[in-house]
Structure formats: C-alpha cells, structure tokens
Amino acid sequence: MARIEDYAIVGDLQTAALISNEGSVDWLCLPRFDSPACFAALLDGPEAGRWLLAPAGGGTCTRRRYVEDTLVLETEWENTQGTVRVIDFMPPRGQAPDIVRIVEGVSGSVQMHGELTLRFDYGRVRPWVHQDGDQLLAVAGPDAVRLRTPAPTSGHEWSTVADFTVSAGDRVPFVLTWSASYERHPRPVDAEQALRDTFTYWKEWCGRGHDLSGRYRDAVRRSLLTLKALTYQPTGGIVAAATTSLPEQVGGPRNWDYRYCWLRDSTYTLQALIAGGYLDEAKAWREWLLRAVAGDPADLQIMYGVDGTRRLPESELDWLRGYQNSSPVRVGNAAADQLQLDVWGETLDGLALARESGLAATEDAWDLQVALMEHLETIWDQTDNGLWEVRGPRRHFTHSKVMAWVATDRMAKAVRRHPTLHGPADRWEALRDTIHADVLAHGFDQDRNTFVQSYGATALDASVLIIPRVGFLPGDDPRMLGTIDAIQRELTQGGLVLRYQNAESDDGLPGGEGLFLACSFWMVDALHLAGRQTDAIGLFERLLDLRNDVGLLSEEWDPAGKRQLGNTPQAFSHFALVTSGLQLHAGRGHGSHEPIRHPGVPTR
Template structure:
C-alpha cells in the first residue's frame, strides 16, 4: 500500500481524488467530498475500488509535478521501452463531475495498462457494467459512472482493463464521468479542451492573488492552491481534509472523518486565503457561515456539513480493513456535539479579518456576530472539550479562554473603529479585561514560568503558543519566553512539537499519535514574535522538508518512521504554513505583539 505522502490531489472544488505515485486513483467520493467513495482502495486495497493507469511493468514513477500553479498533475515513468506521462485533473464542474486522464508518449513506445475497478458505497457494492454506445457504463442504485476512451476495453475479474501501447507524440485520453443513474446521459467532455480550461482556471485564480516575492513564495502558492482545492464552491464551505480515517497512529483507532466544515479550520483557512488576496472566498465563506449558524447562538456547533447540515452521525464501516489495518474506518463525526469555546473566538476573529480586509459589512452579518458574542458572555467561564476535541470530562482549557478573549477584543475594536456598528463596547471591553486577568491567574504556572493546558493542571499544550499571534501578550513577554522554553524542553520529539502530554489528555483510546504539524508552525510563529528569528527560520525550513514531492502535508508526522500520518491534504497544516511563511517574509520589530501581515494585506487586530 502506498504511503500517505505518496499521494497527490486533483479536484474540481466539489470533491477531490487522491492519485498515488504508482498511477492509481485510490480515493474519490462522488459527487461531493462527503459522498460515499467509488474508489476506496486507500482504506483497504484494490478490491475496494481504484483506477490504475501506468506502464505494464508498474512501480513508482520516476518523477511527478503539478503544471505551474495549477491542480493539473503530471506523472512520468522512464522505462526500458521509453518515457510516458500521465496527466490527471478534474475540470471545473459542469453538470456532472469528471476525472480526466491523458496518457502521453514522451519517447519510445511504452506498453500501458489501465485497470478500472469501481466499487460504490466505500467498496461495498459491485456495479452492473455494460456498454452504452462508445462508453462503458457502470450502474449501482443511485450511482452511474461512464468511461469514454479510444483505448481497447475488456472485462476481467470485475474490473475494466485496457492494454495499449503509446508512442512518442501520441496522446490517449480517458474520461470518467459520474451522474445519477436515473438522469439522462451527461454531456460528453473533450479531454484536450477540458485540460486547457482547467489550466486556465487555476492560472487565472492564482493571478488574482497578491504578489508573494520572497524565499517561500512557491511553498505559499502551493499551500494556497491546496486550501482552495478544499473549498466547496456551491456553498462556500471549507473542508478540513479530503479524506476520512487515515490514522494518527498506524494500526491504531484514532481514525476520524475530516470531510466536513470545522468552523475553526475554515476560519484559519479563510485567514490564509485573505492574506493571499482572495476576498471572493471570504465572501462565500461568510455567506455559508450565516446560513449554517442561523438560529439560536447557543446551538453553535464546532462543525457542519458542506451545505450547513448539523447532523453528522458517526458510523463505522466494518467491511473495510482500514489504512494499513488501522481500524475502524469511520464516516460522520460525533465531535460535532462537543462544546469548544474557542470556536466563538475563531469565528468572530475570522469575520473581523474579512471586515478589515475590505469585505463590506452587512446588517445580518453583524447581527449574527452580536448574537454569538452575547451568548459567549454567558458561557465563557464554563469548562469545555477544548481545541483537541478530548472525549472525556470537560475542563477549563487555557486556549479556549484565550480565544474567548479574542472574541471580546475583536468585537469591542469593531465598534470603536466602525461607527456604523453598534454594540455594548464598554461591556465587551470589561469582559475582555476580566478574561485576560482570569487566564493569567489560572492558566499560568508561576513556579515553572509557563502557560499550561488547563486551569489547575501542570501539563503543557502547544495551543498556548498562539498567545502572541492573537495579541493576548507581546511575543517577548517573559511569560511567553518561559512557555517557549518549557515546550521546547518537555513537549518536543525530534525537535518537533507535540500537541499535548498524552497522560493529561487521555481520549480513552490506546496508543500514541504522531506530531501534529500545525503545532510546530505555531512554534515558528512564537519564536518569530519573540525575536528569535534564526531559530524560527531553521524550524520552518525543516517543516518544509516534511512536505511530499508535490508540496502536500497531511495532519501529522511520525518522527520514527519518518512518514506522514492522518488525513490529507490537511487544511490545518497548510494554513499554518502560509501564516508562518508570511510572517517570516514580512519581518517584524523586536517586542511587537501586533501580528505581521504581508504588505498589502490589512490587519484585523
């Protein structure tokens, strides 16, 4: 089975496919990110569905890349017979989703084999396959998939096999199209025209962003493209990752479904996109948010479906073995029912950032913000499940309280800065001061000179590293310097930062986990704000080396096996990369606690 870092992503802003470096599409949910998969080999094996298109001899590719600043993937093999290239992409969505693969002969004549194994309902259902004119048609229940190609096709072992040879200068297209089985045959897609349309779409999108001169511009661009790929264009929602159940520990049970819209992840993704100059995404996300959270602010959830749906029941799929036997495979996510107070802060911070970036205020948007703030006023001092979604007793997490402070701070500043916005500014400022004092009194260990995970505890938690970035304290405050040193001493492994000390954050599941990559990016930011630039740059560049060959990061890193872990590509990792890179690009003066922005990017602080 391919490693997590062996996969690249292609997508059409409504779903995404993972393509291995062996030319196999091992994950694809149609028609949406959160639909059931028709290719689920990622979580079991080839019989759960995949689409291999590679030289007959197989094996890993010689090299691969994205074409310029796009999501068009090129994979090349150098063989004894010659060199061949497979071009993979998903064109901007028309009536139906398509995945297009073009085999191009570069030199010589290379024998190729395609094997299409469709299995609907996450590998559970074999479709009925027959010919429909010049197309292969596979049908099962509500799903229909058509394959059109000039290459020969034959049935073998419940798969569709194509054997052909491609010579230098030849191009052989394969177009796979999904539709509902009761609907008419979808419009035929011309592969070459679709390729040009897809290249143009992504290049035009990149051109809309800010110029990002600096040593990390390529890494920033690739991460921004990846974040854009995780947006669901019809509603403006943003998924946390394109996959479900990729393990945080190989063979372990920490396997969660990330194909939903966490307010926290979406808000941070929004901040990265705004920093890159993409306000249309901010406008679409705000519209999604207003629809999703409409109603009683007390009912605010930490996550929603792509369309704002609230019910995301968690189930297990026992017929799938799991990635490298990491069971169970889960769909849905029970964490939707948790109380995580920091979400109010992140949401209000994101809306503030959008406002300061130039997004026009609306009465409805402000009314929702006021309602959220008024509810937070009554619950901020309650225990919660925290950022890490601990499935155990609630606690007073320091990070949650800091983010409640952020909410009060941003709302008070909005009223002070914008005469058109009305609210009890003195009350919010008083609350801000109260929360600030509460955190310093109960979330800080004076004897050890460090912020701790929760009130009354001694355990450390990487989430407190965001304190200077949100403006709660200056980065060179002695309490932050002590926290940095404590985390470096007690909460790192192989120089990278753990989320927390497991003994203090038991989620009831056995085993350990990898290193949550965003935490190390937060350390980069904390070092940067502390004026320790050399250390910040060294850590950041080490983190860049953990990306795969096409610039993608999953959720976590295993320092022993030196491999990626968790769902991929992970928005949390990529927006943290963008934030850290822009901080390092822009520079700062020692002692400033104001977050640094890229030139031309308004500050929300």
Template sequence: MARIEDLAVIGDLQTAALVDTGGSLDWLCLPRFDSPACFAALLDTEAAGRWLLAPASGGRCTSRRYRGDTLVLETEWVTPEGTVRVVDLMPLRGRYPDVVRVVEGVSGEVPMRGELTIRFDYGRVVPWVRRHGARLQALAGPDALWLSTPAPLAGHDRSTVSEFTVRAGDRVPFVLTWTPGHHDAPPEVDAERALAETLAGWETWVAAGERVGGRWADAVTRSLITLRALTHAPTGGIVAAVTTSLPEQPGGPRNWDYRYSWLRDSTYTLQALLAAGHTAEAAAWRRWLLRVVAGDPADLQIMYAVDGTRRLPELELDWLAGWAGSTPVRTGNGAAGQLQLDVVGEVLDGLHLARAAGLGAADDAWDLQCALVEHLEHQWQQPDSGLWEQRGEPRHFVHSKVMAWVAFDRMVRGAREHDLPGPVEHWEQVRDTIHAQVMDQGVQDGRLTQSYGSTELDAALLLVPRVGFLPTDHPVVVATVEAVERELTRDGLVLRYRPESSGDGLPGTEGVFLACSFWLVDALAGIGRRADAEALFERLLGCASDLGLLSEEWDPDAGRQLGNTPQAFSHFGLVVSAVQLAEGRHARSDHPVGTARAGHPRLP
C-alpha cells in the same frame, strides 16, 4: 498500500481524488467531498475500488509534478521500452464531475494497462456494468459512472481492463463522469479542451492573487492552491482534508473523518487567503460562515458539512481494513456535538478581520455577533472539550478561555472602530474578568498550562500572543514558548499535547502536529529568535511531499507523514509563517497578513 506522502491530489472545487506514485487513483468521493467513495482502495485493498493507469510492467513512477501553478498532475515512467506520461486532472465542474486521464507517449513504445474497479459506497457495492454505444456505464442505485475512451476495454473479474501500446506522440484520453443513477448519459467531454481550460483556470486564479512569501514564495503558492482545492466553490465552505480515517498512529484507533468544514480551520484559512490577496474566496467564506451559524446561538456547532448540514453522525465501516490496518474506519464525526468554547472566539476574530479587510458592510453580521457573544457570556465559565476535541471529561482549557477573551475583545473593538451599537463597557468588563482569571488560574511556575489546575502543556498556548491576549515579549509568553520547545517536542517538532494526558481512553500515541510546529516558528520569531524560527521552518518544508503537500502529522522516527491529507491546518500554517518570516514581523490574527490588494490597505 501507498504512503501518505505518495498521494497527489487533483480536484474540481467540489470534491477531490488522490493518485499514488504507481498511477493508481485510490480515493474519490462523488459528487462531493463527503459523499461515499467510489474508489476506496486507500482504506483497504484494490478490491475496494481504484483506477490504475500505468505501464504494464508496473512500478513506482520515475518522476511526477504539477504543471506550473495548477492542480494538473503529470506522472512519468522511464521504462526499457520507452517513456510515457499520464496527465491527471478534474476539470472545473460544469453540470457533472469528471476525471480526465490522458496517456502521452514520449518516446519508444510502451505497453500500458488500465484497471477500473468501481465500488460504490466505500467499497461495498459492486455496480452493474454495461455498454451504451461507445461508452461504458457502471450503475448502482443512486450512482452512475460513465467511461469514454478510444482504448480497448474488456471485463475481467468484476473490473474493466484496458491493454494498449502507446508510441511517441500518441495521446490516449480516458474520461470518467459521475451522474445520478436516474439521469441519462452525460454529454461527451473533450479531454484536450478540458485540459486546456483547467490549466487556464488555475493559472488565472493564481495570477489574481499576489506572490507572497519572499524566498519561500513557491511553497506558499502551492499551499494556496491546495487550500483552494479544499474549498467547495458553490457554498464557500472549506474542508479540513480530502480524506477520512488516515491514522495518527499506524494500526491505531485515532482515525477521524476530516471531510467537513470546521469553523476554526476555515477562519484560519481566511487569513491565508487574505495574505495573498484572494479576497473573493475570503468573501465567499464569510457568506458561508454567516449562513451556517445563523439561528439560535445555542445551536452553534464546531463543524458543518460544506452545505451547512448539521447532523454528522459518526459511523464505523467495519468492512474496510483501514490504512495499514488502522481501524475503525469512520464516517461522520461525533465531535460535532462537543462544546468547544474557543470556536466563538475564532468566528468573531475571523469576522472582525473580514470587516477590517473590507469584505462586507460594517454592520451586516453585527446582530449575529451580538447574539453569539451574549450566549458565550453564559457559557465561558464552563469546562469544554478544547481545541483538540479531546473525548475525555471536559476541562477548563486555557486556550478556550483565551479565545473567549478574544470574542469579547473583538466585539469591543468592532463597536468602537466601526461605530456599531452594543454594551461596550459591559463587554470590556467581561473581557477583563476572563483575562484576570486566566492569569490567576492558568499560569503555573511562570508559564501557561493546558487547563486550570494542571501542569501539562498544550501547543495551542503558542497562539496566545497571536490573538493579542499577551504581547510577544511578555515573560509568561517567553516562558511558555520555551517550555513547549523543551517539553512538548519530538525531534524538534511539536506535539499537540501528551496523548497519555488526554483522558480519551484510546491506546497508543500520535505523530507531531505540523500546524503546531508552524505555530512554534511564529512564536520563536515573536520572541526574537529569528534564526531558530527560520531553521525550524526549513525543517518543516522538508516534511512536505515531493509535490509540496502536507498531511496532518509527521512521524519523526519513520520519517513519513501521518493523518488525513492534504490538511488545511498545515498549509495555512505554512503560508502564515512564510509571510511573517519574509516580512520580518509577528502578525496578529485580527490584522491582515502580507501585502493587501488595492483598496484593502494592510493594517499596522
């Protein structure tokens, strides 16, 4: 089974696939990020579906890389017989999604082997495979996959096998296309043309932004490409990760489905996109946000499917063994029904930033914002499940209260800075009441605590100066940052919280949370410890894979990645930390970070 850091992502801005270092495509959901997987070997064995394309002798590749600033993957093997390269990509989608794999002979004569094992519905459904002229069709109910290749194909043990030899200069294409089961055969795809257009598409997108991050610009660009790959282009929604159920502890039960759009994660990603001048994608996100939160504010959820679907029932797939035996494997996410008070603050913070960056008319979202904050006024004093979606009893989480303060603060500022209507004095009064309550009930021994009446810490407290609740040099901020660094780290990296204090009843522990560690970078820089911030940032770059990809967590004992991948939260943190360090300043969440595009001046 592949290590999480062995997984490379390719995608078409509507879904994504994961390819390991042995040339096996082990995860792909079609036609959308959250559709059932047709290759699910990542969460079981190869019998759950995969697509291997590698030298017949097998083994880990010699090297791999993305071609320039694109999402086109090149995997190379140097064998005793010669050198061969496999180029993997998902063309930017036309009518149907495609996976293109091109075998390139570099030197010598290398025997190759392909094994295509299609299993629809997360490994559960074996399709009917038949020939349609020169193409192969795998059909089962609502799904069909069509394979085109000049290479020889043969059926073996409910898989399709291809054995051939590639010589220097040879190029052998494979194209796999999904259609609904009731559709006719899709048009043929020219692999070479698809490769050229995909390279050009990614290069054009990168060039449309700005190169930011100073000496870390390469890492920032790769993170921005990854965030773009997690974007569902037709709707503007951004998924938290490509995968479900990659564990926070190998063999443990903390396995969740991250193939949905969290309002919180998406809002943070907006800041990263604006940092590099990608205003079109930020504007698409804003339109997505306004659509999904429209309606009764009482029905606001913390997450949605990329098309805005609200019902995300959590199910367990008991026929899958899980990554490294980590069960249960889950689809859907029960946290969608939780009360998390911070989400309204994050939404209003994001809309305030979008308005400041000129992404929409000053008042086109204002009625919705007024409705949200009016509803929050009746909720903010309730306990909730908090940023980390803890499944124990609700509590009065300090971060949640701080974000309620943010909601009212951004409404006050929005009304005054953009001349928008509203009960500004009343909003100010509620904002100040929340602030006073947090400082009275959320501070112990001169530092912020995870929840009222608790002495526990929470990494989300590192965000308090970022949202402007307290200045970076405030004694409570300094004491909190130092306490988190001292008491909530393992090997210098940050835990979200102490799992034993979560109250969720789940056994085991988890790795350090990479996004939280980037927050500590920002906080250390904010309190004047720039050298320590840079050292931690460099350490975090070392947690990325050889392709620059980050998952959700890191196991400092085993030195490997944990959790769903690639993780938007982690890559957002990398971008913002790099830009802040490069510019030598501490950014506020409501101020655009980095160099703004023409027509969108950066705020002070």
C-alpha cells in the same frame, strides 16, 4: 500499500481524488467531498475500488509535478521502452464531476495497463457494467459512472482493463464522469479542451491573489492552491481534509472523518486565503456561515456538513480493513456535538479579519456576530472539550479562554472603529479584561513560568503558543518566553512539537499519535514574535522538508518512521504553513486580526 505522502490531489472544488505515485486513483468520493467513495482502495486494497493507469511493468513513477500554479498533475515513468506521462486533473465542475486522465507518449513506445475497479458505497457495492454506445456505463443504485476512451477495454474479474501502447507524440484520453443513475446522462467533455479550461482556471485564480515573492513563494503558493482545493464552491464551505480515517498512528484507532467544515479550521483557512489576497473566498465563507449557524446562537456547532448539515452521526465501516490495517474506518464525526468555546473566538476573529481586509460589513453578518457574542458572554466561564476535542471530562482549557478573550477584543474594537456597527463596547471591554485576568491567574504556572493546558493542571499544551499571535500578550513577554522554553524542553520530539501530554488518558483510546504539524508551525510563529528569527527560520525550513514531492502535508508526522500520518491534505497544516511563511517573509510580527502586508503589495 502506498504511504500517505505518496499521494497527490486533484479536485474540482466540490470533491477531490487522491492519486498515488504508482498511477492509481485510490480515493474519490462522488459527487462531493462527504459522499460515499467509489474508489476506497486507500482504506483497504484494490478490491475496494481504484483506477490504475501506468506502464504495464508497474512501479513507482520516475518523477511527478503540478504544472506551474495549477492542480494539473503530471506523472512520468522512464523504462527501457521509453518515457510516458499521465496527465491527471478534474475540470471545473460543469453538469457533472469528471476526472480526466491523458496518457502522453514522450519517447519510445511504452506498453500501458489500465485497471478500473468501481466500488460504490465505500467499496461495498459492485456495479453492473456494460457497453453503452461509445462508452462504458457502470450502474448501481443511485450512482452511474461513464468511461469514455479510444483505448481498447475489456472486462476481467469485476474490473475493466485497458492494455495499449503509446509512442512518442501519442495522447490517449480517459474521461470518467459521474451522474445520478436516474437522471439523463450529462454532456461528455472533450479531454483536451477540459485540460485547457482547467489550466486557465487555476492560473487565473492564482493571478487574483497577491503577487507573492521571496524564498518561500513556491511553498506558500502551493499551500494556498491546496486550501482552495478544499473549498466547496457551491456553498463556500471549507473542509478540513479530503479523506477519512487515515490514522494518527499506523495500526491505531484514532481514525476520524475530516470531510466536514470545522469552524475553527475554516476560519484559519480563511485567514491564510485573505493573507494571500483572496477576499472572494472570505465573502463566500461568510455567506455559508450565515446559513449554517442561522437560528439560536446556543446551537452553534464546531462543525457542519459542506452544505450546512448539522447532524453528522458517526458510524464504522466494518467491511473495510483500514489504511494498513488501522481500524476502525469511520464516517461522520461525533465531535460535532461537543462544546468547544474557542470556536466563538476563531469565528469572530475570522469575520473581523475579513472586515478589516476590505469585505464590506452587512447587517445580517453583524447581527450574527452580536448574537454569538451575547451568548458567549453567558458561557465563557464554563468547562469545555477544548481545541483537541478531548472525549473525556470537560475542563477549563487555557486556549479556550484565550480565544474567548479574542472574541471580546475583536467585537469591542469593531464597535470603536466602525461607527455603523453598534454594540455594548464598554461591557465587552470589561469582559475582555476579566477574561484576561482570569487566564493569567489560573492558566499560568508561576513556579514553572509557563502557560499550561488547563486551569490547575501541570500538563503543557502547544495551543498556548498562539497567545502572542492573537495579541493576548506580546511575543517577548517573559511569560511567553518561559512557555516557549518549557514546550521546547518538555513537549518536543526531535525538535518538533507534540500537541499535548497524556493523549491516551484523555480520549481513552490505546496507542499514541504522531506530531501534529500545525503545532510546530505555531512554534515558528512564537519564536518569530519573540525575536528569535534564526530559530524560527530553521524550524520553518525543516518543516518544509516534511512536505511530499508535490508540496503536500497531512495532519501529523511520525518521527520514528519518518512518514506522514493522518488525513490528507490537511488544511490545518497548510494554513499554518502559509501564515508562518508570510510572517517570516514580511520580517515582522502581526496579530491574526491584522492583515499581513507584503513589501510592495498593498492590502485590499
């Protein structure tokens, strides 16, 4: 089975496909990110569904790349017969989702082999496949998929195969289209026109952002494109990753479904997109938020479905073996019911950043923020499950309290700075001071000169590295310098940062996990804000080396196996890359509530 870093992503801003460097689409949920997969080989094997399109001899590609600043993927193979290229993309959604694959002969004459194995409902349902005019039609229950191609096809052992030869200059298109089986089939798209439209869309989208430059331009731009690919255009929601159940340890049980909209991940993604100059995404996300959290502020959840769905029941798909036998495979996420106090801070911080970046305030948006703040005033001193969604006893997590401080700080400043925004600024400022003192009194270990994971504990936690980034303390404060030293001494492996200590005892699951990549980016930020620029740059560039050949990062890194782990592509990793890269490029620190300003580029 392919490694996690062997996959590239294409998407249409409503769902995404993962394509291996062997030319196989091994993951695709239709019609949206959180729908059941029709290709689930990623979590089992070919029999669970895939779409292979590669030279008949098979094997890993010679090279691949995204075409310029787009999500158009080119994969090339060179063999004794010649060179062939497969162009993969998903055009901007029209009537229905399409995935288009164009086989292009570059030199010589290469024998190609295609193998389409459709399995609806995460590999469980074999469809009925038959010829329907000039296309193949596969139907089962509510799902219908059509394949159009001039290449010869035939059925073989519940798959559709295509064997053909391409010579230099040949272009053989394959267009796969999903629709509801009970609706009229959508208009077919022309593969070549769809390619032009897709290329134009992504180039125009990139052109709307800041004109990025500098040594990290390509890495930042690719991460911004990846974050955009994780947005759900119809609603403005932003998913944490395109996959479910890719393991945090190969063979282990920490396999979670990330195809939902965490408020935390979404707001951090929002910050990265705004820093890149994409304010339209902030407006769309704010509208999604207003709909998703409408009602009693006490009912605020840490995550929602892409359409704002609140109930995300967790279940296991026992017919799938899991990625490299990492079971169980889970869909849904029980963490949706947890109390995580930091979410209030991240949400209000994200809205504050959007406002300070030029997104006009609305009465509804401000009323929501006031309601969230007023509820937080009544619960900030409670225990919670924390940033890492610990499935054990609740605690007073230091990071949660710091983010409660962020909420009060941003709301008080909003009232002071904007005459049209009304609220009890004096009361919020007093609460801000109370929380600040509380954190310093209970979340800081005086004897060891370091912030700790939770009140009264000794364990370290990488989440406290964000303290200077959100403005709670200056980056060169002696308490932060001590925290950096303690984490580097006690919470790193091979120079990269662990999330926290005692993971097994916290969630009751056996085994361990990889290194959560965002934590090392937070160390980059902390080092930068502490004035240790050389160390920050060295760590950042080492992290860049962990990306795969097309610039993608999953959730975690396995230092022993030297491979990526966890769901992919992971928004948490990519927005952390964007933030760190832009800070290093700008050459100065900033709080997350202040827009990053680039040399020569005005902030909108």
